[in-house]
Structures are given as structure tokens and as C-alpha cells.
Amino acid sequence: MARDQSQEGLLRDSERWSKDEAGHDSDSDIEATEYLDRGRAGTPPKHEYDQSFPTANKARQSGIIRCMGRRSRCCIGFLAAFIGLWILLSAGGAFVYKKYQEEPPYGQSPPWYPSPKGGIAKTWAASYDKAAKMVNKMTLAEKVNVTTGTGWQMGLAVGTNGPAVHVGFPQLQLQDGPLGIRFADNITAFPAGVTVGATWNRQLMYARGRAHAIEARQKGINVLLGPCVGPLGRMPAGGRNWEGFGADPYLQGVAGAETVKGIQSEGVMATIKHFVANEQEHFRQPWEWTLPHALSANIDDRTLHELYAWPFGDAVKAGVASVMCSYNMVNNSYACGNSKLLNGILKDEMGFQGFVMSDWLAQRSGVASALAGLDMTMPGDGAKWADGESFWGPELSRAVLNGSVPVDRLNDMVTRIVAAWYQLGQDDETKFPRQPPNFSSWTDERMGVLAPGSPSPQAQVVVNQFLNVQANHSVIAREVAAEGTVLLVNEGLLPISRTGLDEAKLKTRRSTNARTAGKRHTGKFSIGVFGEDAGPGKGPNHCKDRACNQGTLASGWGSGAVEFPYLVSPIEALRKEFDSSKVELHEYLTNKPSITGKDKVALEDLELCIVFANADSGEGYVKWEDVRGDRSDLNLQKGGDDLIVDVAAKCGSGSGDVIAVIHAVGPVLMEKWIDLPNVKAVLLANLPGQESGNALVDILFGKTNPSGHLPFTIGKSLDDYGPGAKVMYLPNGVIPQQDFSEGLYIDYRYFDKEGIEPRFEFGFGLSYTNFNLSNIRVESKKAKSALPEARPSPAAEPPSYSTVIPPKDEARFPSGFRALEKYIYPYLPAVDNIKVGHYPYPDGYDTERPLSGAGGDEGGNPDLWATYVTVTVDVRNDGPVAGAVVPQLYIEYPPKDEVDFPVRVLRGFDKFYLKPGETHTAQFSLTRRDLSYWDVVEQNWVMVTEGEYKFGVGLSSRDLPLTGRW
Numbered sequence: 027m028a029r030d031q032s033q034e035g036l037l038r039d040s041e042r043w044s045k046d047e048a049g050h051d052s053d054s055d056i057e058a059t060e061y062l063d064r065g066r067a068g069t070p071p072k073h074e075y076d077q078s079f080p081t082a083n084k085a086r087q088s089g090i091i092r093c094m095g096r097r098s099r100c101c102i103g104f105l106a107a108f109i110g111l112w113i114l115l116s117a118g119g120a121f122v123y124k125k126y127q128e129e130p131p132y133g134q135s136p137p138w139y140p141s142p143k144g145g146i147a148k149t150w151a152a153s154y155d156k157a158a159k160m161v162n163k164m165t166l167a168e169k170v171n172v173t174t175g176t177g178w179q180m181g182l183a184v185g186t187n188g189p190a191v192h193v194g195f196p197q198l199q200l201q202d203g204p205l206g207i208r209f210a211d212n213i214t215a216f217p218a219g220v221t222v223g224a225t226w227n228r229q230l231m232y233a234r235g236r237a238h239a240i241e242a243r244q245k246g247i248n249v250l251l252g253p254c255v256g257p258l259g260r261m262p263a264g265g266r267n268w269e270g271f272g273a274d275p276y277l278q279g280v281a282g283a284e285t286v287k288g289i290q291s292e293g294v295m296a297t298i299k300h301f302v303a304n305e306q307e308h309f310r311q312p313w314e315w316t317l318p319h320a321l322s323a324n325i326d327d328r329t330l331h332e333l334y335a336w337p338f339g340d341a342v343k344a345g346v347a348s349v350m351c352s353y354n355m356v357n358n359s360y361a362c363g364n365s366k367l368l369n370g371i372l373k374d375e376m377g378f379q380g381f382v383m384s385d386w387l388a389q390r391s392g393v394a395s396a397l398a399g400l401d402m403t404m405p406g407d408g409a410k411w412a413d414g415e416s417f418w419g420p421e422l423s424r425a426v427l428n429g430s431v432p433v434d435r436l437n438d439m440v441t442r443i444v445a446a447w448y449q450l451g452q453d454d455e456t457k458f459p460r461q462p463p464n465f466s467s468w469t470d471e472r473m474g475v476l477a478p479g480s481p482s483p484q485a486q487v488v489v490n491q492f493l494n495v496q497a498n499h500s501v502i503a504r505e506v507a508a509e510g511t512v513l514l515v516n517e518g519l520l521p522i523s524r525t526g527l528d529e530a531k532l533k534t535r536r537s538t539n540a541r542t543a544g545k546r547h548t549g550k551f552s553i554g555v556f557g558e559d560a561g562p563g564k565g566p567n568h569c570k571d572r573a574c575n576q577g578t579l580a581s582g583w584g585s586g587a588v589e590f591p592y593l594v595s596p597i598e599a600l601r602k603e604f605d606s607s608k609v610e611l612h613e614y615l616t617n618k619p620s621i622t623g624k625d626k627v628a629l630e631d632l633e634l635c636i637v638f639a640n641a642d643s644g645e646g647y648v649k650w651e652d653v654r655g656d657r658s659d660l661n662l663q664k665g666g667d668d669l670i671v672d673v674a675a676k677c678g679s680g681s682g683d684v685i686a687v688i689h690a691v692g693p694v695l696m697e698k699w700i701d702l703p704n705v706k707a708v709l710l711a712n713l714p715g716q717e718s719g720n721a722l723v724d725i726l727f728g729k730t731n732p733s734g735h736l737p738f739t740i741g742k743s744l745d746d747y748g749p750g751a752k753v754m755y756l757p758n759g760v761i762p763q764q765d766f767s768e769g770l771y772i773d774y775r776y777f778d779k780e781g782i783e784p785r786f787e788f789g790f791g792l793s794y795t796n797f798n799l800s801n802i803r804v805e806s807k808k809a810k811s812a813l814p815e816a817r818p819s820p821a822a823e824p825p826s827y828s829t830v831i832p833p834k835d836e837a838r839f840p841s842g843f844r845a846l847e848k849y850i851y852p853y854l855p856a857v858d859n860i861k862v863g864h865y866p867y868p869d870g871y872d873t874e875r876p877l878s879g880a881g882g883d884e885g886g887n888p889d890l891w892a893t894y895v896t897v898t899v900d901v902r903n904d905g906p907v908a909g910a911v912v913p914q915l916y917i918e919y920p921p922k923d924e925v926d927f928p929v930r931v932l933r934g935f936d937k938f939y940l941k942p943g944e945t946h947t948a949q950f951s952l953t954r955r956d957l958s959y960w961d962v963v964e965q966n967w968v969m970v971t972e973g974e975y976k977f978g979v980g981l982s983s984r985d986l987p988l989t990g991r992w
């Protein structure tokens with residue numbers, strides 16, 4: 027296969043660009059710790075994390091220097107052993123490095139050039155017109171400024187690009203992340219993506235996105251770095267799965283698109299991330315894991331389209347302003363320099379009209395990434411954190427001046443960014459004042475400097491105004507947390523009441539229970555609450571970036587976490603809720619309750635025990651215990667399994683009823699305790715955010731009828747998810763090769779194909795009432811045909827500009843300009859030596875690619891979004907209480923020669939509220955894309971025209987009582 031980002035693409039100009047792109051000779055002295063400095067002042071210092079990383083730096087500090095001072099033999103021995111061990115352990119580096127160093131399998135993704143220009147969609151035409159007028163007036167330096175971040179900590183947000191002052195284009199302020207405003211005060215800590223996915227509620231997805239954006243706008247943020255739909259959840263232990271909405275592309279797509287719409291309804295630009303296949307944290311980026319390269323996710327074309335790229339398609343269709351490309355390689359080209367992904371799939375096929383931004387330091391080349399379709403580099407620094415040396419900035423100015431980056435590529439990069447700004451109405455200064463954010467990501471103090479990353483002296487200004495932007499968003503946070511709680515088991519125990527159990531349940535319990543039958547119960551109802559996860563611990567913000575598991579778990583860790591304004595712990599809410607005149611509450615907020623004396627007696631008399639346990643994970647730049655981003659297994663952490671088993675045995679000497687409440691970043695194994703007879707209720711509360719306890723109480727006490735459904739499968743073992751579901755903890759090469767050879771078969775698709783019985787299937791979730799589904803109707807709206815209609819001609823023309831290389835002087839440092847050290851400017855100190863030359867482009871650059879039949883408009887060929895068939899069913903609440911129901915539709919493809927199809931795939935869901943006895947009709951509209959598979963020969967979405975599609979409708983992926991055909 028042709029090589030994509032050829033190294034020649036980089037052998038263009040300045041010295042730094044002539045480095046081997048494979049990086050072997052470039053930054054081998056970079057130490058992993060440098061990549062860990064992501065903190066803010068006032069929180070534990072940068073090298074807090076050194077504890078956990080066996081870096082060269084640390085070796086020097088801890089062993090080598092001190093030891094050599096003493097020069098003892100023992101020390102030399104220790105040193106040798108240490109170095110040996112380090113070489114072995116630092117991700118197996120040396121051996122595999124040697125094995126592969128001669129021929130790293132670099133650049134196997136097909137080339138796709140030139141980069142499609144933005145401005146073809148009707149929905150963006152007006153914004154592109156305005157942008158063209160502005161961009162036309164920009165100088166070279168201004169254009170470059172707009173594309174390049176100013177450097178790590180060179181603004182108050184986590185990312186800031188440069189302005190184009192003379193034409194009135196401001197700096198954009200970019201901030202994480204998917205569940206709230208990171209590093210900010212007085213904001214809402216919403217439930218995480220996985221909890222949102224578990225609601226299966228489109229309105230809530232939208233409402234949470236909108237509330238998030240209101241806070242962002244009021245804090246002075248232009249671009250939110252979320253939502254996250256990648257990772258998708260190929261590996262249930264993947265560290266960042268919780269930032270997304272669940273292990274199914276359709277669910278991720280809907281949730282991602284609704285969130286985008288919600289965010290953008292407030293004028294804030296959303297960023298859909300991480301494009302694509304950043305499925306695990308180990309080896310996600312160079313050097314962070316010792317190796318000089320990121321892992322390569324090797325994916326076949328069909329799987330890429332049907333699983334990993336699918337939800338990005340929904341976001342593009344929803345008008346997303348920005349896409350963040352990921353750290354990893356895909357098919358051995360870095361995702362942020364992969365022309366097939368960015369130019370081909372995203373910009374041509376999906377018709378993406380906004381701009382592609384790199385993940386923080388995910389850009390690994392200069393010219394090559396520009397040609398491959400990257401439009402903005404973040405945070406600006408290139409190969410190393412915070413060194414002020416960019417792959418772009420002045421180097422992009424130089425590359426345009428010497429002809430190695432075509433002028434029209436730069437114009438397109440800038441136009442895309444400016445058009446997105448107009449598209450979201452951010453030229454309205456009443457909503458987006460052209461000022462820095464009113465908070466600083468780097469200090470909690472009121473006063474500070476505007477570019478704390480620079481050592482240059484700067485004036486102190488007010489950087490934190492402590493503006494409270496929470497409004498009543500706690501209501502939405504609470505609703506999402508409650509609706510995102512999944513009731514997995516309920517043997518008549520829930521809901522409980524303020525007095526413990528209601529009269530009827532209490533009577534049954536006391537008369538049927540062997541231990542308590544016949545006993546006189548005159549005292550209070552005795553309840554025990556167990557587990558560290560029920561309590562506040564050391565406070566929700568105890569660990570930097572939430573990177574430890576202590577107290578109740580309400581979020582994972584990393585850039586996707588926020589500073590909690592408060593966190594209502596379960597125990598706090600339970601204390602308030604129980605009627606203390608009727609209930610005696612015993613608290614054991616530890617995972618190792620040592621129960622003696624009075625407590626022991628109390629334990630024997632407990633009639634109800636609520637036990638909490640959890641499992642945490644996060645972003646891989648920091649680890650907690652042995653969890654370095656990705657979980658090491660699917661077990662409950664901190665002895666959670668043993669705690670539940672122990673509580674079940676001791677609660678009322680084994681006769682008390684037990685409710686297990688789990689907070690988790692994803693699926694956990696429950697086999698050790700799920701079948702224990704007195705574990706009568708199990709709630710998976712996911713990651714509920716600041717309203718944790720309140721939302722839990724809403725469910726436990728029946729104020730909200732549970733309506734959450736699993737956004738992933740809970741298996742009986744990790745093996746049950748298949749070989750592809752295992753995180754690669756040790757590298758298999760200098761560029762670790764992760765082959766997605768299971769193809770389409772992840773999560774329920776794998777369980778269904780292999781006939782494996784999960785513990786709880788995808789889509790499962792109980793209610794306090796019963797729903798009955800009936801009367802399925804299938805109505806054909808359009809005739810089947812294999813291929814979509816012909817790609818439409820563009821509804822608008824991209825702006826055209828002069829392609830003449832601008833005067834060199836436009837990139838010269840203005841005289842008298844006081845530059846801040848390390849701050850990234852677009853200027854060059856000397857321009858006279860720059861000559862226009864003929865530089866080789868990547869292989870395949872001159873072969874213009876045919877435009878994709880799947881493209882043609884924002885979101886792709888419009889016919890892909892046309893409804894071809896509708897399915898309706900009646901849903902009736904047959905039970906005693908009101909509640910919300912989630913009917914789900916799965917399709918089975920007709921068989922087709924030589925095309926393998928999963929047993930079934932999710933292609934529709936709805937959610938509505940029904941009073942007892944009430945009936946409502948659910949309607950599912952199936953689009954051409956929903957009914958198609960990606961045909962690698964046609965290079966298009968193809969519908970199966972022979973045979974019948976089968977539609978299963980029900981309340982989970984394995985409870986599909988109604989069947990329709992088309």
C-alpha cells in the first residue's frame with residue numbers, strides 16, 4: 027500500500043522539520059515526566075506523579091546520583107539491577123525496539139489528497155461568505171496565528187490560539203471537557219458521558235449539553251472540548267470509556283449529536299473527540315509510555331466505518347464545529363496526520379465543514395499534517411510539552427513562504443476556523459466578549475498573569491472573577507444521574523421507604539424470614555450502610571484531576587474531570603431521607619469494617635444493608651495504584667467484592683436484605699456476589715456527578731422510577747468479551763500494533779455471535795413497573811436500492827483566494843515587539859534566506875482521489891439520512907406506578923453472500939413516560955445509513971436488496987418480543 031505521510035513530506039525546510047518523522051533521532055532524550063506536567067498552580071506539584079513512573083529522570087534522581095556518590099559495590103550492583111529491570115519493565119522497550127527499529131511499519135494508511143476545502147454545504151454558506159471576507163484581509167502571520175495554539179499555559183484556558191487583530195478575529199478560548207468546565211470554580215459537575223448514555227434519553231442529552239454550554243459561555247469559553255465518542259468501548263477496561271456514552275456506535279452517535287446540538291444551541295462550539303480509535307490509554311502517545319511512538323490501531327475499512335467513525339458522522343450531521351484528532355496512529359499513520367482519515371473520511375465522505383484540531387501534542391509532523399487535513403494545532407507546542415517550539419507557528423509561516431504548504435491549504439485551514447466562529451454567532455460581542463476567560467485554569471488566586479507558562483515578567487491582573495454560572499443546572503445534573511442509574515436486580519425489595527420498608531414489605535419480610543419470624547420488633551428498623559464509596563472520603567477534589575479512588579466515586583479522572591463545586595455523597599442524602607424516629611442508621615463507611623462490641627450486635631440485628639463499591643479509571647498521563655489509565659481488570663476495586671460478600675454474610679447474620687450500589691467507569695464483574703440469596707437489589711449508578719446522593723435517593727425511595735438501561739454488556743468474565751477486548755498492557759513492537767481483528771464484534775455483537783450468556787445484556791434495565799409492547803407495524807417509505815442516490819453537486823462553492831505566496835515581510839517579527847519567552851508567535855526572526863523551492867510531496871499526493879459517493883453534503887450524501895422504513899409499536903404501562911420506558915429496536919440484516927453481519931445491531935430507541943394503564947406509540951425511523959453496511963469494494967454504504975430485514979423491538983438486546991420484517 028502506498029505510504030501516506032511520507033517522511034519526504036517532512037524533509038522540507040528548517041532543521042527541526044528535517045527530523046525523521048518516525049522520531050527515532052528526534053527526541054530520544056525526552057523523559058516521560060515532562061508529559062505529565064498538566065497541573066495547575068495551587069494543586070500538588072508537577073512531579074507528584076513521578077512516584078508512579080519509572081522514567082530515566084527518576085532513575086537518575088532516586089538511584090543513580092545518590093548511589094554513585096557513595097560508590098559502593100552494592101550500589102553499583104543495585105544500579106545494574108535497577109537499570110536492567112528498568113529496561114525490561116519500561117514497557118518491554120529495548121527488546122521490541124531492537125526487533126522493529128530497522129523497519130517500523132510506518133504509513134500504511136492510503137493517501138488521500140488534496141485536502142477538501144470547506145464551504146460546500148448550504149447550511150454553512152453564509153458563514154463561509156463572511157469568513158472569506160475576513161480571511162482575505164489577513165496577513166500571513168495572522169492566518170498562521172489563527173491555526174496555532176500559543177503554547178501550554180500561555181492563556182487562561184487549556185488551549186488558546188492567536189488572534190488576527192487587524193481584522194477583528196479574537197483569540198479562541200478552548201476548555202475541557204465533556205462533563206463540565208475543567209479547572210473552573212462555581213460550575214456544575216455533571217454526570218459523565220457513560221451515565222448520560224445510560225439514560226437513553228435524547229432530551230436529557232440535549233439539556234445537559236445546553237446547560238454545559240451556558241456555563242462555558244458565561245465563563246468566557248468559545249470552544250468546549252467535548253463531547254467524547256471515542257473511545258467507543260472496544261475494551262471494557264479502557265481508561266476513558268466513561269467519557270463517552272456506551273459501547274455501541276448508534277447510541278454514541280445519538281448521544282454525541284444531541285450533546286453537540288445542545289452545546290451549539292448556546293453558540294459555543296462543540297468538539298467531537300477523539301478521532302479515532304483511541305481505545306486504550308497504554309501507548310496512546312509517544313514517550314508518555316517510554317516508547318518513542320504511539321500505538322497503531324489497525325482497523326479494516328468496514329469496521330472503521332460501521333463502528334469507530336460512525337458516531338463522528340452523527341456529530342458532523344448535527345453541525346459540529348470542531349473535530350479533535352487523537353493521539354494514536356491508525357494503520358500506522360498518526361491520526362492527526364492521516365490523510366485518509368482527515369481528508370478522505372472526515373472532510374470528503376462526511377462533508378465536515380468545521381476545523382480539525384489536534385489533541386494536545388497529538389500533532390507529530392509539520393507540513394505533512396497540514397497536507398493531511400489538520401487545521402489547528404493544540405496547545406501549540408510540538409514535540410514536547412511546554413517548550414514553546416511548534417511544528418507550526420513560525421514554521422508554518424516558513425513553509426508557506428517556501429512553497430511547501432500550498433497557500434490555498436493555509437487559507438482553507440483559517441477559513442474553516444473563522445467560518446465556524448461565524449456559524450456559531452460568536453461575532454456577537456454581547457455574547458462572546460473579546461476577552462480572556464473570567465477564570466484561570468492555572469491558579470485559584472484572584473490575581474495572576476495571563477501567560478503563566480512563560481518565564482517572562484508579566485503584569486498581575488485579575489484572572490479569577492469567581493463568577494457563579496451554575497444557575498439551576500443541578501436539576502438537570504440530578505435528573506441525568508437518576509435516569510442514568512440502572513436497576514439490575516430487584517427481588518421485590520425496592521423501592522424502600524423513609525421508614526425503611528413500607529408496611530406491607532416489612533410484614534412479609536418479618537413473617538417469612540427465618541431469623542426474624544416470630545420475633546417481636548418493637549424498636550426501630552435497623553439499617554447498615556457500608557463502604558467507603560458511600561461516604562465523602564477526603565472530599566471530592568482531594569486528588570489532582572480526580573486521579574485517585576477515594577470516597578464516593580462520581581467521575582473518572584484526567585482532562586475529562588472537573589473541580590467539584592460540591593458532591594452530595596450517598597450517606598449524606600440517606601441520612602436526610604430516613605425518618606430517624608423510625609430508622610436506626612448504622613454507618614460503616616469503610617471497605618474493611620472491623621465490627622466488634624456494640625457494633626457486632628447491631629450487625630446481627632440489621633434488617634437492611636446498603637453496600638457500596640466502585641471501580642475507577644481515567645486518562646493515562648497519571649495513574650492510581652496499578653490503574654494507569656486503563657483498569658487492570660474488571661473487578662470492583664479496593665476490595666469491593668469481598669465487602670459485598672462479607673456484608674451479605676453478616677447483615678442480620680445472613681438474613682438481612684442487601685442492596686448493592688455500584689459506581690463505576692464501565693462494566694464490572696459481579697459473579698462473586700450476584701447470586702447470593704440475600705443480595706436482593708443491585709443498582710449500577712455509573713458516574714453520577716455532583717448530585718450523586720440525591721439522585722440515588724430518588725431511585726431508592728421511588729421518587730424516580732428507574733429507567734436507566736445498560737450502555738454496555740456486563741459479562742461474567744473479561745474473557746467472555748473476546749480476545750480483542752483485552753487492553754494491550756505490554757507493547758509488541760516499537761510501534762505497538764493493535765490489530766482490531768475482531769472487526770465488528772465488540773460488546774454485545776461478540777456475545778451474540780458466540781452465543782455467550784452475559785450476566786446482564788446490553789440495553790438491560792428494570793423498572794418498578796411493567797411495560798407491555800404490542801402491535802408492531804412496519805411501513806415502507808422508500809423502495810430498497812443498493813446504493814444511495816448520486817452524490818449531489820456542492821450546494822455552495824468554497825471561497826477562492828489568490829494563491830500567490832504572500833510577501834515574506836508578513837512573517838517578519840515586527841520591530842519593537844516584546845515577545846514573551848516560549849510563547850508561540852507566527853513570526854520568524856529572519857526571512858531573507860527563505861526560498862521557494864520544489865519540495866517532494868507525500869506519495870500519492872499527485873493522484874487526485876475520486877470524490878466519495880457517500881459524500882456530497884454536511885454529514886455525507888443526504889440520501890443516507892433519508893428514512894426508508896418506519897416501525898411503530900404500542901407500549902403500555904401495565905404496572906402499578908408511573909415510569910419511563912425505553913423501547914429499543916435492533917435490526918438483523920438479510921443474509922448476503924460473502925458479507926458477514928452481526929446477529930443484530932441497535933438502530934433505534936425512544937424514551938417516554940407512562941402513567942399506569944397509559945399507552946403510547948413509539949416510532950422508529952430507519953435511515954438508509956441505518957440499513958446499510960459499508961461495502962469496501964463499492965466504497966459506499968450499501969443496502970441489502972434481496973431478502974428481508976428483520977426488526978426486533980423490546981426492552982433490551984435480548985428481550986425483543988416483537989418482530990417485524992421489511
Ligand code: BGC
Nearest residue numbers: 184202203251299385386585
Ligand atoms: C486529552 C483531551 C483533552 C486535552 C486538553 C488531552 O490529554 O486527550 O481529551 O481535551 O488533553 O486538556
